[in-house]
Amino acid sequence: MPSTLPAHQRLLAIETSTDALSVALGTGEPGAPLWQRNGPGGAQASGTLLPMVRSVLAEAGWSLDTLAAVVFGRGPGSFTGLRTACSVAQGLAYGVQGLGRAGGLPVLPVDTLLALAEEARQARVDAGEPLPGVIVALLDARMGEVYVAPYACGSAGPEGLTPLAPPRLCKPADLHGYLRDLAPGERLLAGNVFEMGALTDLVGQRHTALPTAAALLRLAPGLLAAGHAVAAHDALPLYVRDKVAQTTAERETIRLAAEAGT
Numbered sequence: 001m002p003s004t005l006p007a008h009q010r011l012l013a014i015e016t017s018t019d020a021l022s023v024a025l026g027t028g029e030p031g032a033p034l035w036q037r038n039g040p041g042g043a044q045a046s047g048t049l050l051p052m053v054r055s056v057l058a059e060a061g062w063s064l065d066t067l068a069a070v071v072f073g074r075g076p077g078s079f080t081g082l083r084t085a086c087s088v089a090q091g092l093a094y095g096v097q098g099l100g101r102a103g104g105l106p107v108l109p110v111d112t113l114l115a116l117a118e119e120a121r122q123a124r125v126d127a128g129e130p131l132p133g134v135i136v137a138l139l140d141a142r143m144g145e146v147y148v149a150p151y152a153c154g155s156a157g158p159e160g161l162t163p164l165a166p167p168r169l170c171k172p173a174d175l176h177g178y179l180r181d182l183a184p185g186e187r188l189l190a191g192n193v194f195e196m197g198a199l200t201d202l203v204g205q206r207h208t209a210l211p212t213a214a215a216l217l218r219l220a221p222g223l224l225a226a227g228h229a230v231a232a233h234d235a236l237p238l239y240v241r242d243k244v245a246q247t248t249a250e251r252e253t254i255r256l257a258a259e260a261g262t
Helices: 042-060 079-094 112-126 172-182 213-225 248-261
Strands: 011-015 020-026 034-040 069-075 107-111 134-140 146-153 161-163 168-170 187-191 205-208
Touching: 011 042, 011 079, 011 213, 020 042, 020 213, 034 042, 034 213, 042 079, 069 079, 069 112, 069 213, 079 107, 107 112, 107 213, 112 134, 112 146, 112 161, 112 187, 112 205, 112 213, 146 172, 146 187, 168 172
Parallel strands: 011 069, 069 107, 134 187, 187 205
Antiparallel strands: 011 020, 020 034, 134 146, 146 161, 146 168
């Protein structure tokens, strides 16, 4: 049945920064209706994202021009995934210009590590578990590195997540020293990096999670109210790493170092 939620609250969220793709539609408010789709990301995202968007809009009975904004995970994450999310968000935003929305829809870029921390926070709330003082969001950055960002968790809602430092790239062996002074005390480690051997001694509870479009949607009302939306042409990915892959020489050096350590 089509939803009659006010147009000024209608939001579309897109998350393609990892190997999992998700789309969510709703207001982001607690208890509000939510329409979502999930599927494989990576190289497949460019071919499946727009059909997913059309599917959730049709299910909700909303048209694109009635949305208040398009939200997307801006990174860090997969280079291809981030470019896909950004270009689709911009295309959707521009696509309503001929439907009476001069200038297109506002676009809200959201850090994927913040969305990851929110996904972990909501999982604790849903399980009835106490919230930690700090949530450390950790995403596999490939090439033996991780993306990391710590967030103070000050309340039960997504607005309670406060960045303690911007997202950065880090070698697993350096994480302990980086977090020791930045995020002391009780911490929850959330992400998809726990199979890395160098993380076995990292202190903190562990929660396997990925950033999701539903998490972006929950974060969106607060970020929109704080003025973080931009015009479509100003929406850009956040790469953190400027290098996509290692050279052959670099891979050989890493292989030799690993053999020497065994």
